[in-house]
Amino acid sequence: MPPIVEVKSLTKIYYRDSQKIPVLENLSLLIDDGEFLALMGPSGSGKTTLLNCLAGIDTPSSGSIVIGQEEITKLRGKSLALWRSQNIGFIFQLYNLIPVLTAFQNVELPLLLTKLSRKERHEHVETALSIVGLSDRIHHFPRQLSGGQEQRVAIARAIVSDPQLLLADEPTGDLDAKSADEILELLSQLNKEYNKTIIMVTHDPRAAQKSGRVIYLDKGVLSEQKE
Amino acid sequence: MKFLGLIWINLKRRKIRSILTFLSIVVALFLFCTLQAVLETVNSQFKIGNENRLVVRNSISIIFDLPISYLNWLKSLPEVKSVSYTNWFGGIYIEERNFFPQFAVDPETFLSMYPELIIPEDQKIAFLKERTACIVGEGLMKKYGWKLNDTIHLKGTIFPGDWPFIIRGVYRPATEEFGDNMYFHWNYLYEKSERAANIGTYIIELKDTSQAANVARVIDEHYKNSSYSTLTQDEKVFLLSFVSLYGNIGLLLNTIGMAITFAILLVTSNTMIMSVRERIPEIAVMKTLGFTDFLVFILILAEAIFLCILGGLSGCLFARFLYNVTGFNASGFLPGFHVSFKTIITGMIVTVIVGFVSGIIPAWQSSRLSIVNALRKV
Numbered sequence: 001m002p003p004i005v006e007v008k009s010l011t012k013i014y015y016r017d018s019q020k021i022p023v024l025e026n027l028s029l030l031i032d033d034g035e036f037l038a039l040m041g042p043s044g045s046g047k048t049t050l051l052n053c054l055a056g057i058d059t060p061s062s063g064s065i066v067i068g069q070e071e072i073t074k075l076r077g078k079s080l081a082l083w084r085s086q087n088i089g090f091i092f093q094l095y096n097l098i099p100v101l102t103a104f105q106n107v108e109l110p111l112l113l114t115k116l117s118r119k120e121r122h123e124h125v126e127t128a129l130s131i132v133g134l135s136d137r138i139h140h141f142p143r144q145l146s147g148g149q150e151q152r153v154a155i156a157r158a159i160v161s162d163p164q165l166l167l168a169d170e171p172t173g174d175l176d177a178k179s180a181d182e183i184l185e186l187l188s189q190l191n192k193e194y195n196k197t198i199i200m201v202t203h204d205p206r207a208a209q210k211s212g213r214v215i216y217l218d219k220g221v222l223s224e225q226k227e
Numbered sequence: 228m229k230f231l232g233l234i235w236i237n238l239k240r241r242k243i244r245s246i247l248t249f250l251s252i253v254v255a256l257f258l259f260c261t262l263q264a265v266l267e268t269v270n271s272q273f274k275i276g277n278e279n280r281l282v283v284r285n286s287i288s289i290i291f292d293l294p295i296s297y298l299n300w301l302k303s304l305p306e307v308k309s310v311s312y313t314n315w316f317g318g319i320y321i322e323e324r325n326f327f328p329q330f331a332v333d334p335e336t337f338l339s340m341y342p343e344l345i346i347p348e349d350q351k352i353a354f355l356k357e358r359t360a361c362i363v364g365e366g367l368m369k370k371y372g373w374k375l376n377d378t379i380h381l382k383g384t385i386f387p388g389d390w391p392f393i394i395r396g397v398y399r400p401a402t403e404e405f406g407d408n409m410y411f412h413w414n415y416l417y418e419k420s421e422r423a424a425n426i427g428t429y430i431i432e433l434k435d436t437s438q439a440a441n442v443a444r445v446i447d448e449h450y451k452n453s454s455y456s457t458l459t460q461d462e463k464v465f466l467l468s469f470v471s472l473y474g475n476i477g478l479l480l481n482t483i484g485m486a487i488t489f490a491i492l493l494v495t496s497n498t499m500i501m502s503v504r505e506r507i508p509e510i511a512v513m514k515t516l517g518f519t520d521f522l523v524f525i526l527i528l529a530e531a532i533f534l535c536i537l538g539g540l541s542g543c544l545f546a547r548f549l550y551n552v553t554g555f556n557a558s559g560f561l562p563g564f565h566v567s568f569k570t571i572i573t574g575m576i577v578t579v580i581v582g583f584v585s586g587i588i589p590a591w592q593s594s595r596l597s598i599v600n601a602l603r604k605v
Contacts, residue, residue, distance in 0.1 A: 057598040085517020
């Protein structure tokens with residue numbers, strides 16, 4: 001299977017005043033289409049930075065990232081935003097739903113950027129919410145949902161525009177064990193049934209076990225899990 | 228159009244704050260329209276002036292009068308078609324707040340010189356032949372519930388005593404700027420005041436408008452060294468000088484208008500800045516989903532403009548409705564006072580500008596927001 005993600009010699013350096021803080025150092029990585037990859041490592045190891053670079057919301061200091069056929073490190077501004085809207089679904093640890101929008105409206109948000117008609121948008125949203133099992137919570141506001149349900153809405157929002165790549169930043173980090181299991185099961189289902197490529201940052205070894213491959217990031221350097 | 232719902236939802240997120248901002252814009256635009264309407268009404272007074280008519284008044288001030296003896300000499304000037312005269316009466320109807328302008332006039336010459344007063348012929352004849360008769364504007368008839376042939380009593384202030392008048396005619400002003408006044412016989416004033424009344428202004432109708440400057444100069448030269456020297460102006464200039472008694476009213480009202488505009492600009496800017504600051508993580512999420520910097524800029528700007536338009540339009544329409552329904556005219560000082568369509572358009576342009584200026588900084592800040600930095604604030 002061809003790699004959907006190809007990271008070459010990726011380096012990310014932060015600057016704090018005159019201090020140089022390298023977060024990712026000459027990192028290379030291949031991820032196949034349809035893979036479910038868990039990215040683990042201690043706090044401050046650069047996991048989220050790598051995920052942000054893959055999502056095109058952070059810019060690497062050097063190196064290249066090719067996703068699909070697109071070298072996203074060469075994209076800027078409007079074209080990068082457009083690429084993100086079509087190719088990436090992002091799932092945050094704290095769900096990051098818009099509190100004044102209902103579950104339906106939150107999921108509809110990415111579709112407002114498309115040329116779909118109102119009716120088509122409604123159909124897409126209903127499908128996404130049914131996949132995550134929240135068809136009965138369609139008009140609920142985030143405050144009326146449990147943490148697990150909020151994360152399901154966030155996942156529905158991530159998949160509604162049918163992106164090939166899902167990026168999840170500690171999706172179970174704020175959930176109890178039962179809800180975490182349900183979310184992991186859902187991600188696993190999206191990977192297996194809908195062939196979504198998933199890259200998940202996690203601290204939780206149990207979550208990592210659900211993935212097909214685990215890689216470790218420590219002090220900006222990648223290493224593969226030893227069986 | 229699909230983003231309108233999003234803008235509306237964001238405006239409703241802090242209901243009290245949005246309502247207070249909305250109300251402040253409503254009040255500000257209501258005041259703005261009122262001030263503009265006052266200015267427009269004052270300026271419209273010049274429209275009723277006719278260049279074919281000259282007004283002769285005391286050169287010291289309009290509050291000083293002129294002798295009746297000037298009449299024959301003025302009539303004798305070859306360029307003059309006819310001469311009329313008026314005097315301010317200043318009476319009180321029942322109580323002081325019932326103010327309306329009253330003028331003692333020479334009826335025949337005055338009515339023939341002012342076709343702007345449209346009056347039925349039979350009523351005109353009745354007015355002319357009776358010394359205590361008066362004519363009043365139809366607005367006054369309606370306001371005080373008078374009927375034709377009613378007798379009304381005014382309490383004289385400049386000319387003390389009880390002054391009964393019989394309403395023999397009701398006129399309709401050809402233009403609303405002409406206003407609702409009361410006109411009665413100067414002879415009645417002269418006799419009942421025991422010859423205390425003089426002439427406030429002479430009005431001269433010219434045979435040829437081009438002679439206006441020449442005639443004015445001749446009149447003023449003639450009376451230059453008399454006890455009652457004159458100032459002769461065409462009617463438009465005369466009305467302009469009358470308004471100037473209030474000082475530079477235009478500058479004053481425009482300054483107040485600008486201050487109000489600036490105040491709502493600050494209020495709306497504050498609302499938008501607070502609203503955007505609360506939403507930094509949400510804006511970052513939207514950008515992560517693929518909203519471009521430009522789209523975020525437009526959405527925030529549109530929110531500010533939408534709020535201002537909503538408040539501004541309500542304020543303008545409220546002002547128009549209120550003044551039209553109540554027929555407010557500042558006790559006759561502002562005849563034809565109303566909030567015109569032009570004033571509403573001006574108010575709306577101001578509103579959109581205020582919305583744009585108040586929204587541009589938060590919109591720009593939002594568009595420049597770094598997603599990664601903003602997400603750290605969650």
